[in-house]
Amino acid sequence: MDFLPVLPDHEALDCRLPAHQTVPVVVASPHSGSIYPAAFLEQAAVPLAALRRAEDAFVDELFAAAPSLGMPLLAARFPRSYVDANREPYELDPGMFEGPLPRPLNHRTTRVAAGLGMIPRVAASGEAIYRGRVPSDMIEHRLETCWRPYHQTLSLLVEHTYSTFGGALLIDAHSMPSSASNLGARDRDQRVDIVLGDNHGEACAPAFTAAAERWFRARGLRVLRNQPYAGGFTTQRYGRPALARHTLQIEINRALYMDEARHERLPVAGVFARLITGLLEEMGQQAHETLQSPPRPLAAE
Numbered sequence: 213m214d215f216l217p218v219l220p221d222h223e224a225l226d227c228r229l230p231a232h233q234t235v236p237v238v239v240a241s242p243h244s245g246s247i248y249p250a251a252f253l254e255q256a257a258v259p260l261a262a263l264r265r266a267e268d269a270f271v272d273e274l275f276a277a278a279p280s281l282g283m284p285l286l287a288a289r290f291p292r293s294y295v296d297a298n299r300e301p302y303e304l305d306p307g308m309f310e311g312p313l314p315r316p317l318n319h320r321t322t323r324v325a326a327g328l329g330m331i332p333r334v335a336a337s338g339e340a341i342y343r344g345r346v347p348s349d350m351i352e353h354r355l356e357t358c359w360r361p362y363h364q365t366l367s368l369l370v371e372h373t374y375s376t377f378g379g380a381l382l383i384d385a386h387s388m389p390s391s392a393s394n395l396g397a398r399d400r401d402q403r404v405d406i407v408l409g410d411n412h413g414e415a416c417a418p419a420f421t422a423a424a425e426r427w428f429r430a431r432g433l434r435v436l437r438n439q440p441y442a443g444g445f446t447t448q449r450y451g452r453p454a455l456a457r458h459t460l461q462i463e464i465n466r467a468l469y470m471d472e473a474r475h476e477r478l479p480v481a482g483v484f485a486r487l488i489t490g491l492l493e494e495m496g497q498q499a500h501e502t503l504q505s506p507p508r509p510l511a512a513e
Contacts, residue, residue, distance in 0.1 A: 222361045226272065226287040227369075234282030235496035236377035236503050238369045239275050241385045242297035242362065242446065243268035245288040252294050257343045258335050263293040264475055265336035268387040273481075274469065275385050277489040281496060284369045288362055292332070293341060295358040298384075298444040299323065299330040304351065308333050311348035323444075330359065336389070363449075370450055370457065379456035379503030381420060383495065384409075384446045390467035392440060405433040405468060409443035409461035415451025416458035423498040424460060427491050456503060460495075 224245075246267055248260065256263065272287035279285055288297055304317045305324050308331065318324070327334035331354060335341050366382075373380040388407065406428045410421045421437065428435045443451070443461045451459035466472050469481040 222365070224288065224290050224358045224361050225365055226289055227365055228276075228279045228285040228287075230279040230282045230284065232282065233284060233373065233376065236373050236379055236499045237278075237283045237381045237383060237492070237496050238366070238373055239278040239283055239285045239383045239385060239492070240366055240446065241268065241272045241275060241285070241287040243288065243292040243386060244270065244272040245290045245292065247289045248291055249294065255342050255346070258337070258339050258341060261475070262335045262337050262339060263291065263341070265389075265472075266292045266332070268292070268385070269466070269475060270470060270477055270481065271385050271387050271464070274464070274485045274488045275383075275492065276485065278492055281489070281492050283492065283496065284373075286362070286366055286369060288358070290358045293335060294331075295354045296328065296330050296332055297359055297362045298446050299328075300445050301330060301355055301359055302351075303445075304329040304331055305333050308342070308346050309348040309351065310345035313348055314351055330354075366446075366450070374457060377499075377503060379499070380458065381416070381495065381499045381503070382446070382450050382457075382459040383492075384443070384459060384461040386441070386461060386463045387466045388441065388463045389472060390465055392463075392465070403434065403465060403467070404436050405465045406435045407439065407441045407463040408435060408437050409441045409447060409463065410438065410459075411443045411447050411451060412438050415443055415447040415453070416460045417453050417502055419502045420458055420460050420495070420498060423494060424462065424491065427494050431487060458502075 275285060300318055302315060302317045303321055303324060306313055306317050306319055323329060370380050370382055408421050408424055410416045425435050441463050447459045447461050450457060469484040470477050
């Protein structure tokens, strides 16, 4: 019988554990958070609706069956426009801040250039989020209250899975605007429905990407690999196939389950959530087949 680790309760996180973890899979949703600190909204130069367009809205609900299937589910409660947990901790634009910076920042990335660092500079619309410069002490504050708790918890879940089963598959769950494929939501015959990101084969075994692609295609969904999303910090940090640690990023076209303009679930959202439940069952079976090491015996307590 598998005993899950005791995890610290943190207001920034929604960590849902199964009664017993039965498969070597962990599910994470870093961008579905929607709790906006009042002080952040006071600083914002754009309305809340503009900030919410960066959310992977309702993705944690689509994957909510994970604990009932024996898989831990971790979701951020903080919004992506406040802290992006899928970025390096110091991947930041120094021009955003006022005051001494805590350490040299990794500012020469395409994401920072686009205004999408760990503390984003721009909203999904491209408008500046802040009225002025952000006090530099906010960097460590947001790292301590959001980014670090998220990754400390995710690391514990992945390492526990690895030590129990001899390997781990992390499913990093995301959504993408329908415009990401440069096609409108009405162009159903051409729209890209799912993008699977495995860092071009460097983040997980090909068997996992292929299994997910087969599953979605068999249900009539259009799937691309690594275009336009190959993966972010999470796939790079946790994906180590040679060490039996695998990470697959899944991007879901929001038009499949939500009204993007109204930020509301579509009536078919429940149907799509059941499809994702089926995918999780498939990936759990694939993880058992690919990660062939038997579960390690638990030490006597």
